[in-house]
Amino acid sequence: MLGTDHQSYREGGKKALVTGASGFIGSHLVDHLLSKGWRVIGVDRRSPTSDPIARLNLMDAVGNPLFHFLHADIAEPSLRGFLDVGVVFHLAAATGVRSSWDANFTGYMHDNIAATHHLVQECERAGVPRLVLASSSSVYGTAALPSKEDGQVRPMSPYGVSKLAAEQLALAYAARGAGSTSTVALRFFTVYGPRQRPDMAIHRMLNAVHTGKPMRLYGDGRQRRNFTFVDDVIEAIVQSALTQQAGQAVNIAGPASVTMRTVLDIVEEVTGKPVPIFADTARCGDPEATEADSSLAREVLGYSPCIGLADGIGRQWQWTLDTHKAPAIGSIA
Ligand SMILES: NC(=O)c1ccc[n+]([C@@H]2O[C@H](COP(=O)([O-])OP(=O)(O)OC[C@H]3O[C@@H](n4cnc5c(N)ncnc54)[C@H](O)[C@@H]3O)[C@@H](O)[C@H]2O)c1
Numbered sequence: 001m002l003g004t005d006h007q008s009y010r011e012g013g014k015k016a017l018v019t020g021a022s023g024f025i026g027s028h029l030v031d032h033l034l035s036k037g038w039r040v041i042g043v044d045r046r047s048p049t050s051d052p053i054a055r056l057n058l059m060d061a062v063g064n065p066l067f068h069f070l071h072a073d074i075a076e077p078s079l080r081g082f083l084d085v086g087v088v089f090h091l092a093a094a095t096g097v098r099s100s101w102d103a104n105f106t107g108y109m110h111d112n113i114a115a116t117h118h119l120v121q122e123c124e125r126a127g128v129p130r131l132v133l134a135s136s137s138s139v140y141g142t143a144a145l146p147s148k149e150d151g152q153v154r155p156m157s158p159y160g161v162s163k164l165a166a167e168q169l170a171l172a173y174a175a176r177g178a179g180s181t182s183t184v185a186l187r188f189f190t191v192y193g194p195r196q197r198p199d200m201a202i203h204r205m206l207n208a209v210h211t212g213k214p215m216r217l218y219g220d221g222r223q224r225r226n227f228t229f230v231d232d233v234i235e236a237i238v239q240s241a242l243t244q245q246a247g248q249a250v251n252i253a254g255p256a257s258v259t260m261r262t263v264l265d266i267v268e269e270v271t272g273k274p275v276p277i278f279a280d281t282a283r284c285g286d287p288e289a290t291e292a293d294s295s296l297a298r299e300v301l302g303y304s305p306c307i308g309l310a311d312g313i314g315r316q317w318q319w320t321l322d323t324h325k326a327p328a329i330g331s332i333a
Pocket of ligand 1: 019073075091111115163187191197
């Protein structure tokens with residue numbers, strides 16, 4: 001149950017801290033909150049003054065008097081002094097499934113587990129009333145489909161393990177009782193849209209169409225993903241901050257689970273050009289399919305994704321064309 005601090009924040013103290021603000025989803029959240037009149041502190045290790053992707057993503061936010069950017073690693077103590085906010089949106093993470101194996105896991109342990117642990121304690125110490133944390137469909141791995149929050153979790157990659165650890169850590173702290181930060185963990189299913197990370201499939205497809213350079217397609221194209229447009233995700237994130245619901249994980253997914261082949265067909269339809277492909281073997285850690293049961297999100301958040309795949313890919317294609325005209329293109333391709 002949420003306390004009165006949360007109540008007062010809901011009624012007017014619209015001030016938030018967003019971790020991972022320079023990233024794909026974090027920067028969309030920052031823009032959305034600013035457009036609604038929130039004061040926003042954006043924290044990230046990638047600064048818009050030195051990192052081209054951060055600069056592109058935060059182009060609209062930087063210069064807005066309601067926005068303050070804090071260049072920091074969230075595992076460091078420097079966050080103290082910035083937590084007089086009504087809600088912390090925790091989106092910072094080491095991302096990507098394929099790159100999470102072996103020696104790379106050290107970075108995932110730092111960013112996803114140690115940093116989250118540190119942040120959760122800092123939130124509690126500062127009396128932050130509400131924490132919304134980004135988790136992932138990767139926690140389900142090989143579990144039976146459709147994935148349901150109270151069903152099995154069987155992560156099949158180090159990334160998935162780290163995201164499960166992060167959400168469970170935050171929920172464990174939230175359940176400690178009086179003085180804890182009320183927390184909700186959102187399990188996002190493959191998010192796409194403008195600013196999508198360069199390692200992600202739809203970004204790579206659209207980039208291949210634009211440049212003519214083949215994209216690497218892992219597996220036979222029959223892998224299924226429950227793609228979710230970024231605006232739908234932002235709706236769910238903001239709604240999670242405002243609802244009374246807490247202490248649990250909630251799936252956030254798009255309208256349907258579709259194969260990579262179907263996505264390639266839609267990309268070809270939207271762009272009017274074939275996607276040049278370089279076929280490669282499936283990679284360890286990538287599940288055959290993801291598919292969400294979205295009934296809990298519907299029930300507790302009133303969540304109902306409204307952007308279909310063709311519409312969403314059309315918007316991302318327009319963004320691809322626009323950014324390829326911008327000077328930072330070399331680094332997003
Ligand atoms: N994009 C998806 O499809 C997807 C799916 C499931 C879950 N998620 C989750 O959503 C969140 C956002 O994902 P995204 O795709 O926007 O990723 P992103 O890589 O674009 O953004 C993450 C940001 O976090 C920052 N960061 C990482 N560790 C940090 C640290 N220790 N201190 C400060 N900054 C740090 C990075 O610099 C980056 O800007 C992540 O938690 C991710 O696990 C994303």
